Amino acid sequence: MSDTDGKKPLGLRxxxxxxxxxxxxxxxxxxxxxxxxxxxxxxxPKPGARSAAVKxxxxxxxxxxxxxxxxGLSEAEMERRLKALRAAKAREAEEEHRRREEELKRERERQxxxxxxxxxxxxxxxxxxxxRRKAEEEARKQEExxxxxxxxxxxxxxxxxxxxxxxxxxxxPPAGARPGGRPAPRKGEREREQRRDGxxxxxxxxxxxxxxxxxLNQALAGGDGGRQRSLAAMKRxxxxxxxxxxxxxxxxxxxxxxxxxxxxxxxxxxANRMAERVADVVKALMQNGMMVTQNxxxxxxxxxxxxxxxxxxxxxxxxxxxxxxxxxxxxxxEDLKPRPPVITVMGHVDHGKTSLxxxxxNTKVVAGEAGGxxxxxxxxxxxxxxxTVLTFLDTPGHAAFTSMRAxxxxxxxxxxxxVAADDSxxxxxxxAINHAKAAGVPLIxxxxxxxxxxxxxxxxxxELLQHEVIxxxxxxxxxxxxxxxxxxxxxxxxxxxxxxxAELLDLRANPDREARGAVIEAQxxxxxxxxxxxxxxxxxxxxxDIFVVGEQWGKVRALVNDKGERVxxxxxxxPVEVLGLHGTPEAGDVLNVxxxxxxxxxxxxxxxxxxxxxxAAAGAAATLEQxxxxxxxxxxxxxxxxxxxxxxxxxxxxxxxxxxxxxxxEVRVRVLHSGxxxxxxxxxxxxxxxxxxxxxxxxxANASARKVANQKGVEIRYYSxxxxxxxxxxxxxxxxxxxxxxxxxxxxxxxxxxxxxSGVGRVAGCLVTxxxxxxxxxxxLLRDNVVIHxxxxxxxxxxxxEVAEVQSGQECGMAFENxxxxxxGDVIEIFEREEVERRLD
Numbered sequence: 001m002s003d004t005d006g007k008k009p010l011g012l013r014x015x016x017x018x019x020x021x022x023x024x025x026x027x028x029x030x031x032x033x034x035x036x037x038x039x040x041x042x043x044x045p046k047p048g049a050r051s052a053a054v055k056x057x058x059x060x061x062x063x064x065x066x067x068x069x070x071x072g073l074s075e076a077e078m079e080r081r082l083k084a085l086r087a088a089k090a091r092e093a094e095e096e097h098r099r100r101e102e103e104l105k106r107e108r109e110r111q112x113x114x115x116x117x118x119x120x121x122x123x124x125x126x127x128x129x130x131x132r133r134k135a136e137e138e139a140r141k142q143e144e145x146x147x148x149x150x151x152x153x154x155x156x157x158x159x160x161x162x163x164x165x166x167x168x169x170x171x172x173p174p175a176g177a178r179p180g181g182r183p184a185p186r187k188g189e190r191e192r193e194q195r196r197d198g199x200x201x202x203x204x205x206x207x208x209x210x211x212x213x214x215x216l217n218q219a220l221a222g223g224d225g226g227r228q229r230s231l232a233a234m235k236r237x238x239x240x241x242x243x244x245x246x247x248x249x250x251x252x253x254x255x256x257x258x259x260x261x262x263x264x265x266x267x268x269x270x271a272n273r274m275a276e277r278v279a280d281v282v283k284a285l286m287q288n289g290m291m292v293t294q295n296x297x298x299x300x301x302x303x304x305x306x307x308x309x310x311x312x313x314x315x316x317x318x319x320x321x322x323x324x325x326x327x328x329x330x331x332x333x334e335d336l337k338p339r340p341p342v343i344t345v346m347g348h349v350d351h352g353k354t355s356l357x358x359x360x361x362n363t364k365v366v367a368g369e370a371g372g373x374x375x376x377x378x379x380x381x382x383x384x385x386x387x388t389v390l391t392f393l394d395t396p397g398h399a400a401f402t403s404m405r406a407x408x409x410x411x412x413x414x415x416x417x418x419v420a421a422d423d424s425x426x427x428x429x430x431x432a433i434n435h436a437k438a439a440g441v442p443l444i445x446x447x448x449x450x451x452x453x454x455x456x457x458x459x460x461x462x463e464l465l466q467h468e469v470i471x472x473x474x475x476x477x478x479x480x481x482x483x484x485x486x487x488x489x490x491x492x493x494x495x496x497x498x499x500x501x502a503e504l505l506d507l508r509a510n511p512d513r514e515a516r517g518a519v520i521e522a523q524x525x526x527x528x529x530x531x532x533x534x535x536x537x538x539x540x541x542x543x544x545d546i547f548v549v550g551e552q553w554g555k556v557r558a559l560v561n562d563k564g565e566r567v568x569x570x571x572x573x574x575p576v577e578v579l580g581l582h583g584t585p586e587a588g589d590v591l592n593v594x595x596x597x598x599x600x601x602x603x604x605x606x607x608x609x610x611x612x613x614x615x616a617a618a619g620a621a622a623t624l625e626q627x628x629x630x631x632x633x634x635x636x637x638x639x640x641x642x643x644x645x646x647x648x649x650x651x652x653x654x655x656x657x658x659x660x661x662x663x664x665x666e667v668r669v670r671v672l673h674s675g676x677x678x679x680x681x682x683x684x685x686x687x688x689x690x691x692x693x694x695x696x697x698x699x700x701a702n703a704s705a706r707k708v709a710n711q712k713g714v715e716i717r718y719y720s721x722x723x724x725x726x727x728x729x730x731x732x733x734x735x736x737x738x739x740x741x742x743x744x745x746x747x748x749x750x751x752x753x754x755x756x757x758s759g760v761g762r763v764a765g766c767l768v769t770x771x772x773x774x775x776x777x778x779x780x781l782l783r784d785n786v787v788i789h790x791x792x793x794x795x796x797x798x799x800x801x802e803v804a805e806v807q808s809g810q811e812c813g814m815a816f817e818n819x820x821x822x823x824x825g826d827v828i829e830i831f832e833r834e835e836v837e838r839r840l841d
Contacts, residue, residue, distance in 0.1 A: 117245040260315045261303045268294040270303055274312050284309055323603055326548075326592045331510040331538075339509040339572040340381070340389040341502035342411065342535065346432035347418035352448040355485035356418060357394050360495070379520055379533055379575030380562045384495050390502075391535070391573045393520065411518045411535055412439070414501050416494075417469075418446045421455035421482075425463040433467050442505070444497055445471055445480040451487050509572035514593040515541035519549060520575065522585050523648040524677035530554075530581035534570075534591050541576070541593065542569045546600050550589030551608045553600035554581035584676050587650045638667045638736040641692035642729065643683050644674040645699050651722075652676055655697060658726050667736045669729060679705050679716065688712045693732075697725060739835040747771025747808065747830040754822055755813075760795065762820045763813050766828060773812060773830050774805045780829040781822065787829075792817045 023031045073081075229237075259273045271281040271294070278294045284306055285292055292298060298306075304314045345353045360382055380392045393412060415436040419429055436443050445464065447457045461471050461480065470476025479497045483490035517536040525531045532549065534541070541547075545556045557580030559567045570576040578591075594600050642659065646652035652674045659669045672690055673683065679694055679701035685708075687694045693715040694701070701709065701716055709716050719725040749766040757763050766773075775796040781789040797813040798806055806812040814828060 113245055117241075120244060254311060256312055258313045258315050259307045260317045261300050261307065262317050263300050264297045265300070265303050266295065266297050267292055270298070270306065274307060274310055276310055281306060281310075323606070326594065326603075331513065335510045335512060336508035337511060339507050339511075340391050340574075341413045341498070341505065341507055342391045342393065342573055343414045343416055343498055344393040344412035345416045345418060346435065348420070348423070348426035348428040348432075351418050351420040351423065351426070351429075352485050353418045354394055356446065356448060356483065356491075357392055359485045359488055359491055360392075379535060381575065384499065388499050389573075390495070390498060391575060393535075393575075411520070411537070412441055413505060413507055414444060414498060415439075415441050416444050416446050416498070418448050419460050419464075420449045420452075421447050421457050421460060422449055422452045424456070424460050425467070430467055433464075433469055442501055443469065443478050444494075444501060445469065445478060446494055447480060447482045448485060450482045450489065451484040457482050507573075509538045511540045511571045513539040515539035515545065515547070515570075515591070516593070517541065517591045519585050519587055519589045519591060521648050521650050522587055522676070524584050524675075526678060528579055530584040532578045532581060532585055532591075533575060534578050535575045536570050536572055538572055539593070540569050540571045541578070541591075545593045546595070546597055547578075547591050547593045548600040548603045549581070549591040550585040551604055551611060552581055552583040552585045552589075553597075553604040554578075555597070556580050584649060587648075587653065637665070639670045640667065640729070640733045640736060641670050641672050641690045643672050643687045643692055643694045645679050645683060645694070645696050646674070646676060647698035649676050651697055655695075655722065655725065658722070659729060662726070662730050662733055667733050669733055678702050681705050681708050684708045684712065684714050687714045693717055695719065695725060695729075697722070734837075739837055742834045742836055743831045744834060745771070745829065745831045746777060747773050749773055749812070749814070749828040749830065751822060751824055751826045751828065752811075754824055757815075760815055762822055763795075763815045764822045764826075764828070765811065766814050767811050768806050768808050770808055771830065772805050772807055773814070773828075774832070775803070777830050777832050779814075779816070780831070781816070781819075782827040782829055783823070785827075789816065789819050789821070791819055 019035055021033050021035050023033055025031070255275070257274060259270070261270075267281055267285065268278055271278040274281070282292065282294060285298070285302070288302075288305065290298070290302065300316060304316070307314045345357060347353050357380065361380060380394070382390045382392060384390065415432070417429065417432055417436070419425060433443070445460075447460050449455055450457060461474055464471065465474065469478055471478045471480035473480060479501065481490050481494045481497055483494055515536055516538045517534045519532050520535050521533040523531050530552070534549075541556065541559065543556050543559055547554060547556065556578055559570055560577040560579070561567050561570070562575055567576065594603070644652060644655050644659070646655060656671050656674050659671050662669045672692055673686055675683075678699050679696050681704055683694055684701075684705050686692075694709070694717070696716060696718045698720055700718065706716070708714075717728070719728075747768060748770040749768045751764040751766050753765040755763045755765060773796065775793055777793070779791060779793055780787050794815040794817045795813070796803055796806065798810070803812070816822065
């Protein structure tokens with residue numbers, strides 16, 4: 001056997017092959033380049049190699065024939081590759097089988113749905129055919145009955161037929177009559193049947209999708225003479241057919257809902273509450289004669305009719321029902337427990353109310369008050385020697401704090417009226433007596449300052465009789481105690497009288513219920529936010545309680561007692577500072593605890609809306625004529641606009657009330673804005689727009705507000721005593737008053753002779769009979785004691801010299817400015833005008 005049998009000799013011919021390529025360049029230049037080409041090796045498998053690889057011959061190893069195995073592969077690697085190949089082929093076969101089964105299943109499902117849809121359509125056609133036949137039968141019967149009535153009408157006029165006469169033969173059916181005795185339909189019915197049959201045939205032939213479309217030929221030819229269905233109608237029909245095919249044609253059961261109907265409701269909201277389409281609700285309203293849109297409101301009666309028409313139940317509610325969550329039920333007698341009395345100290349300013357409380361509490365509150373007078377309501381608790389707890393409210397005595405005193409009288413159990421023995425009854429004393437009577441609370445008179453030299457307690461008792469306050473020493477029922485806050489005289493007797501009065505009242509409250517209290521004072525603290533001083537009247541206020549107070553709501557974040565200590569809860573008759581409000585409430589608002597934040601928020605929003613409506617109604621109540629009359633009346637009234645910011649709500653309210661009292665028919669003070677808290681840039685902007693000063697009562701402007709005020713020239717005034725504030729505003733308002741002009745008569749002169757001087761005119765030769773005549777003064781010409789001219793002097797001469805004045809008893813010459821009608825015997829009255837500055841009372 002030769003070495004070359006069946007094999008090609010080894011060589012380098014299969015590698016690189018060299019050759020030459022001729023390259024052409026510009027300008028006719030050429031170049032021969034030697035290139036080498038590498039031939040690609042192509043492996044062509046022999047026939048049967050694939051089957052041999054997949055199905056190895058018997059006796060071959062698992063990895064296949066080693067001679068035919070690719071180079072570099074071991075038997076194990078070859079075996080793994082073959083296994084992967086077989087697994088892939090099996091997976092493909094399995095997926096193909098599964099795909100065929102799913103396709104077959106889908107085809108069966110489509111066939112089932114198709115058959116069901118055809119069955120339903122067949123049933124529907126049968127029902128339609130049955131209904132049509134029934135309608136035709138009824139129409140035929142009605143036609144026969146009308147025809148029989150027409151034949152019976154002329155019967156009495158004709159002779160009766162003999163009984164033995166044979167029955168007439170039935171008339172032949174008219175032309176066009178249908179078999180079975182049914183009359184032929186009229187033309188309109190026949191056209192409708194033809195159209196219905198044509199459409200049914202088109203649907204059966206698969207042309208239902210084109211049946212409702214209008215082509216150009218149909219439009220020109222007129223079609224079948226009837227109106228074609230619109231595209232929207234076709235779409236609705238296709239949608240119904242699709243739902244029918246999916247088995248959704250069963251009518252759903254009507255869901256009856258309880259619909260809450262308030263006093264007024266928007267149509268769209270009513271539809272949402274009924275879960276009905278807005279278009280259906282608007283349609284029902286229009287059928288009832290109301291042309292409204294979905295965004296308009298309707299009243300409760302109309303909404304009730306619509307709800308009943310749609311088959312729902314009506315639940316009438318009112319907007320005020322949101323406040324029903326506040327529990328107002330009466331407490332059971334066995335739940336009531338004794339509570340401390342609330343004592344309000346009232347009286348005239350500087351009669352020693354705060355000093356008396358300081359003596360009872362052993363504190364120095366009056367030393368910290370600006371000007372030594374109280375300008376806020378203070379709430380304190382005092383424990384007596386025998387362990388009795390008393391709650392005191394200290395009210396301001398200044399005239400501007402009327403509303404504070406009224407508020408203190410409304411939340412109190414006992415009023416202690418402090419009257420200075422050396423000053424007796426004063427205006428605010430009388431006001432405090434009236435507040436106590438209006439509130440219906442008992443009164444205890446504390447005659448203070450009995451240590452003063454001019455003290456006269458009996459005079460105080462006598463003057464109280466004029467205001468129907470009869471003390472025990474005057475055979476009355478009102479307790480009176482003589483005290484001295486400086487020396488501490490009579491304090492024990494005063495506390496005994498208070499405790500005795502409280503025992504007579506038998507004050508009780510239920511501490512085991514939701515808290516209810518009154519806001520004594522409210523302020524906006526820089527570090528703590530809105531803070532309200534609340535006197536709990538019933539129940540217990542806990543930390544974490546959700547409450548609503550007036551138009552504000554919040555959650556109790558912290559409770560601080562009168563000593564500045566944090567507490568977890570506050571029972572009846574306990575004054576505390578409440579932190580956690582979302583806004584500053586009004587002093588005098590009632591605090592109520594509710595269950596959830598949603599309820600508190602809803603109540604607060606309702607109250608804000610009612611307050612807004614009330615303000616709008618008050619503004620809209622005036623007619624156009626009234627507004628015009630007011631504008632004409634205010635045309636000559638000067639206004640002093642101001643912006644007021646105070647530390648607490650009660651002070652701001654008192655300042656606004658004091659400002660409203662300043663003024664007369666010519667000038668008044670208008671408060672543009674009043675609020676609680678520091679002076680801000682917004683206040684400066686408002687003051688600048690109205691050219692108004694900003695008044696800060698116990699508050700200061702922040703840095704940015706001071707900067708803006710300096711830039712825009714807005715005046716900021718700070719006060720800590722309400723006396724000074726009222727006096728300064730009154731002085732500023734007085735500056736707007738026009739000065740009062742007064743006339744001072746300084747002399748009289750009598751005209752002795754009248755001369756005519758060239759270049760001057762008529763000159764009166766006069767004798768000054770009284771006073772003095774001045775060149776700069778005003779003059780009046782009197783004739784028979786009647787003023788006929790008022791003006792000024794053109795010239796005043798003594799002999800030939802111009803002089804400034806002429807004394808009494810001397811003669812002079814006078815000429816009037818722009819007036820020549822002077823006669824002998826007239827009297828000249830000489831006067832001077834003086835402007836006097838006016839001030840408000």
